[in-house]
Amino acid sequence: MPALKLNRPALLIVDVQVGLIHGPQQPYQRERLLATINQVIAQAHEAGAPILAVRHTGPAGSPIAQGSPFWQVAAELQLEGRDARLFDKQASSAFQGTDLEHWLKEAQVEDLVIVGLKTQYCVDSACRAAAQLGFKPVLVADGHSCMDTELLAAEVIIAHHNHTLHGPIARVVEAANLQF
Template identity: 55%
Template structure:
């Protein structure tokens, strides 16, 4: 999957979600994979967007709360990457993301982060609806176990469901970023 101008979208890799009471499945491995994607994106001079989910005042992930920041271990470079906030599962809803992508000439959007069944799923679908080519990085997203399904099953299910009709599907080792 190469040749189309691309960017990397990292969803909700935040202190409170990652280090909360329920731990993400293979969290440290996923963080390492995402950091590798950031390094690849930087080397290819493609845009990196990192978004924080921002809850209402008083919520555990309200802006400025201890749980709200991006993980300090995430290799975001404030001098070149774009960090922004969202209040809904979609990083496109009421944010400038689509405009930034169009302005940069981005067609292919590689998607990684948390949580698989919520924001990862939503952003794959919305990106397609907006005319972008979403590509889910199959080994770069995670979530927590639920009472009905293990996180491992949720990730596998979403890779199978989203890959094809809603998004491309690729392992991180095969990601090929292309500058616009």
């Protein structure tokens, strides 16, 4: 498959936080996921594309309340020296209650490359909201994950979302086929 050449791209890393990476339930293929996200971070940085991260902030007293250890962005992300911008959110959508949309429009971003956690919640919401706001979402097929649920294995949830979001909502591409 030829590389997908991006136009005025930015990278959006969704909820890769200590509480989700190291919590009681581990994301499906955690180590591979982190390696893939770091590969995409390096590609974006090398190309001079903006690197943005959002983290979910829970209510006071929750494990991911503002300032708590689980709320922090996972240290495994290779963001040091990458001039990454951080947005805090309190909803599933990375855009709701944040200035992410304004920032992206000011930067004239077209293609928004999306990676992170959890596939069926905040990653899905980021793809759908980005498309509704006029951006062109690019979901990294091997750059998002989740945990098993009572009904479905994480592997099935990921495959389902890659299939469902591809086409009308996002372009879905493996990290190896991205070209910032």
